[in-house]
Amino acid sequence: MTRPTILKFGAVEHAEAGDLPGWVVVEGRPTMQTAVHHTTEDGKVMSGTWRASPGTYHATYTDYEFVHMIAGRIVITPDGGEPVEVGPGDAFVVEADFKGTWKILEPVTKHFVVVVG
Numbered sequence: 001m002t003r004p005t006i007l008k009f010g011a012v013e014h015a016e017a018g019d020l021p022g023w024v025v026v027e028g029r030p031t032m033q034t035a036v037h038h039t040t041e042d043g044k045v046m047s048g049t050w051r052a053s054p055g056t057y058h059a060t061y062t063d064y065e066f067v068h069m070i071a072g073r074i075v076i077t078p079d080g081g082e083p084v085e086v087g088p089g090d091a092f093v094v095e096a097d098f099k100g101t102w103k104i105l106e107p108v109t110k111h112f113v114v115v116v117g
Contacts, residue, residue: 009037009049009111022060023102030055030104047113054104061098064115067091072108077101 017033019025036048052072069090077083078100086092096117 003041007038009047010035019057020059022062023057024059026056026058026101027103028055029053030057044116045113046116047111050108050110050112052102052104052108054106056101056103058101059098061094061096063117064096065094066113067094068111070109070111071106072110073105074108075101075103075105077103 016035017031019032020034023032030053032050032052034048034050036046038048039046049070067086069086069088071088073085073087075083075085076094078098081100084092
């Protein structure tokens, strides 16, 4: 069977619930859902949709991530660095060696592309 060359993301309602590896709740009771919509044949690139409720996580990244915010607001603060606020329409990258907090101020929906290091 041939793989499609264009794939439209599906509904997030069927996303997998549960915190991602390297993400630890440090404030509140946030929850997250991740829907991986596509993974390349070699497994090195995956893309999908992520949702999270308000609260704060400390995140440790091991892979590069590109993000396009659809809804919500987050203040992302690298350990020892300055906070950056992102919201609907913003696009940004998180490098593979990022460590810091994601303070989710409003319910978030984002599209992501992760490049496995």
